[in-house]
Amino acid sequence: MAVGQAQGLPILAAAAGVVVHHGIFRHGEWHLHGPHIIASHLTLCGATLYYLSRFDDGLATILGRVVVLGVAYLAGLFSSMVVYRLYFHRLSSFRGPRLAPVTKLWHVWHVRDSTNFLFQEEIYKKYGSIVRTGPNEITIFNPAAFELLDGFGNETTRDVWYDIIRPRTSAVFTRDKVEHKEGRKFWGQGLSNKADLDVAAAMNDYYPRIAGLVRELSNCIGSFGLNPVDVDQVMSWYSWDVMGEVLFGEDFNLTKSKVTHPGIKHRDRALALAGPLSDAIWIALLGFQLCPPVGIVNDWHNMIRFCEDHMKLRLGRGGNNKTDMAAYFIDEYEKTANTKSKKTRDLHLAGTAVTAVVAGSDTTRAVLVGMWWFLSKYPEHAKKVQAEVDGVDVNDVNALAALPHVNGVINESLRLVPPVMTGGNRITGPNGMLVDDVLIPPGVKVTCPKYVLHRSTLRQLSRAYRRYVSADLFAVESCWAQPNEFIPERWYSRPELILDKRAFAPFSTGARYCLGKSMALNSLRLVLATLLQDYDVSFSPDYDEDTLWRDMRDQVTCQPGAVFCIFKPRKAAK
Numbered sequence: 001m002a003v004g005q006a007q008g009l010p011i012l013a014a015a016a017g018v019v020v021h022h023g024i025f026r027h028g029e030w031h032l033h034g035p036h037i038i039a040s041h042l043t044l045c046g047a048t049l050y051y052l053s054r055f056d057d058g059l060a061t062i063l064g065r066v067v068v069l070g071v072a073y074l075a076g077l078f079s080s081m082v083v084y085r086l087y088f089h090r091l092s093s094f095r096g097p098r099l100a101p102v103t104k105l106w107h108v109w110h111v112r113d114s115t116n117f118l119f120q121e122e123i124y125k126k127y128g129s130i131v132r133t134g135p136n137e138i139t140i141f142n143p144a145a146f147e148l149l150d151g152f153g154n155e156t157t158r159d160v161w162y163d164i165i166r167p168r169t170s171a172v173f174t175r176d177k178v179e180h181k182e183g184r185k186f187w188g189q190g191l192s193n194k195a196d197l198d199v200a201a202a203m204n205d206y207y208p209r210i211a212g213l214v215r216e217l218s219n220c221i222g223s224f225g226l227n228p229v230d231v232d233q234v235m236s237w238y239s240w241d242v243m244g245e246v247l248f249g250e251d252f253n254l255t256k257s258k259v260t261h262p263g264i265k266h267r268d269r270a271l272a273l274a275g276p277l278s279d280a281i282w283i284a285l286l287g288f289q290l291c292p293p294v295g296i297v298n299d300w301h302n303m304i305r306f307c308e309d310h311m312k313l314r315l316g317r318g319g320n321n322k323t324d325m326a327a328y329f330i331d332e333y334e335k336t337a338n339t340k341s342k343k344t345r346d347l348h349l350a351g352t353a354v355t356a357v358v359a360g361s362d363t364t365r366a367v368l369v370g371m372w373w374f375l376s377k378y379p380e381h382a383k384k385v386q387a388e389v390d391g392v393d394v395n396d397v398n399a400l401a402a403l404p405h406v407n408g409v410i411n412e413s414l415r416l417v418p419p420v421m422t423g424g425n426r427i428t429g430p431n432g433m434l435v436d437d438v439l440i441p442p443g444v445k446v447t448c449p450k451y452v453l454h455r456s457t458l459r460q461l462s463r464a465y466r467r468y469v470s471a472d473l474f475a476v477e478s479c480w481a482q483p484n485e486f487i488p489e490r491w492y493s494r495p496e497l498i499l500d501k502r503a504f505a506p507f508s509t510g511a512r513y514c515l516g517k518s519m520a521l522n523s524l525r526l527v528l529a530t531l532l533q534d535y536d537v538s539f540s541p542d543y544d545e546d547t548l549w550r551d552m553r554d555q556v557t558c559q560p561g562a563v564f565c566i567f568k569p570r571k572a573a574k
């Protein structure tokens with residue numbers, strides 16, 4: 001090849017990189033196409049190699065040229081991305097960390113130890129209430145955000161994260177609004193506490209069975225005597241048993257047998273993988289597709305397989321003469337037989353099983369762990385709950401629901417240890433999103449971390465800056481008085497400690513609020529009331545109280561650090 005010709009090629013390759021960025025990658029979504037992108041670039045490499053080999057320059061020279069061209073192409077592609085994202089993007093005028101707009105990998109690197117909730121808190125303190133946290137991403141720390149993201153009639157759609165269980169889908173893991181609405185009906189029936197003409201109130205059937213499991217839990221705790229109880233482990237058994245009973249009508253018997261189901265281990269390790277990658281889901285998807293199924297990737301596949309197989313078993317065997325949620329999902333499976341292929345329905349049923357296992361077991365566990373920490377730390381609140389629950393029949397769902405301090409303790413635990421700490425990412429609709437008087441353009445990923453909003457108070461602004469900021473702005477940003485304190489009374493007798501109620505959304509809100517809310521609250525009240533009727537709780541003497549917070553991780557759901565408590569039988573129980 002002539003020298004002049006060869007020298008021009010790298011410039012051409014760099015220009016191709018720029019064209020590919022602006023002509024292809026800037027448009028549409030690419031997270032599902034990782035393997036195709038790699039394959040097409042490898043093909044391009046092969047074609048270049050073949051083209052250069054025609055000039056008969058010797059293998060080493062040709063390979064060297066391909067490497068140079070590859071580097072030039074990538075340099076063109078990535079510099080074009082960086083320049084565009086920093087200076088020409090629609091979000092260029094938004095404040096935020098300097099490197100955040102360049103690549104989402106910056107964020108992933110910072111939260112590699114699964115501490116996204118703390119990272120978000122830092123961002124809020126440093127940059128304020130509307131922050132550019134990615135190339136095409138805005139994080140909103142404003143109490144109006146929950147409603148803006150999910151309120152009824154909103155235009156937002158779910159972000160790419162919800163493709164994580166692809167090719168499986170479910171009402172929750174779908175980005176299609178119609179599919180979501182249709183699928184939600186079946187979840188709604190499976191978790192309903194209201195009977196109508198066609199549908200029995202499923203919840204009425206679950207409640208006595210959950211109460212039975214809570215009795216088992218109390219017996220299990222009693223069997224430890226005055227030895228320390230690993231609260232996370234015991235609550236994991238309990239919440240898994242509840243999930244089995246309600247979802248599949250099946251007793252996994254973990255609380256009784258004190259055995260950890262392998263599904264729990266797979267679930268926890270799978271979530272540990274998904275957690276830090278939540279903001280660059282393409283990496284996780286690429287890993288699931290290309291990595292051999294070993295280590296933590298294998299846990300992900302095992303978790304999916306467990307849920308899938310269990311649902312298949314349930315489909316094959318029929319019900320256990322008990323109401324279970326699977327019956328409603330199977331009903332959906334059968335009712336859609338005329339409109340959807342078997343493969344599509346199978347994948348939807350499998351995805352629904354994965355969703356239900358994770359949503360139904362891991363969320364309540366997290367809040368229970370947090371709750372026992374607070375009650376051990378502040379025994380005066382345990383005493384207050386005991387004064388309320390002593391003499392109350394825990395089988396009476398309405399009686400428990402009416403107890404103010406019980407609900408205060410639960411709300412305060414949900415506020416300070418929200419099981420879904422961050423996430424719930426959305427994409428703005430065709431008209432964008434107006435937050436106060438700031439317009440976030442259409443097609444932008446928006447997110448609002450619950451952990452931060454649930455504790456939000458005045459930012460630590462410098463004195464000099466405070467002079468220029470109006471009192472109104474402070475009012476908007478400050479949602480809680482004594483935000484980091486555990487004060488259950490704020491939910492009934494001291495409402496002045498809640499400055500903006502909109503900042504509390506542990507179960508999300510609007511058209512996408514948690515359908516398991518009622519069941520979760522009933523289950524939490526039952527555990528709280530039954531165990532405090534039976535026991536006094538305190539930290540185990542050698543337990544380091546900071547462990548809960550120091551080891552807390554944000555892995556799709558909250559994974560609190562360990563809590564070890566002593567449950568001492570009460571002499572005058574009930």
Ligand code: HEM
Nearest residue numbers: 172359360363364419420424506507508512514515516520
């Ligand atoms: C304390 C316990 C729980 C908390 C804090 C909680 C929280 C949440 C949150 C924040 C969402 C919104 C997620 C998102 O938009 O990505 C959600 C959705 C959902 N949750 Fe829960 N959840 C809990 C327990 C449960 C239980 C026990 C179930 C039932 C098995 C359940 C079923 C669902 C479903 C079906 C949705 C999706 C609703 C939709 O997309 O329309 N949750 N939950």
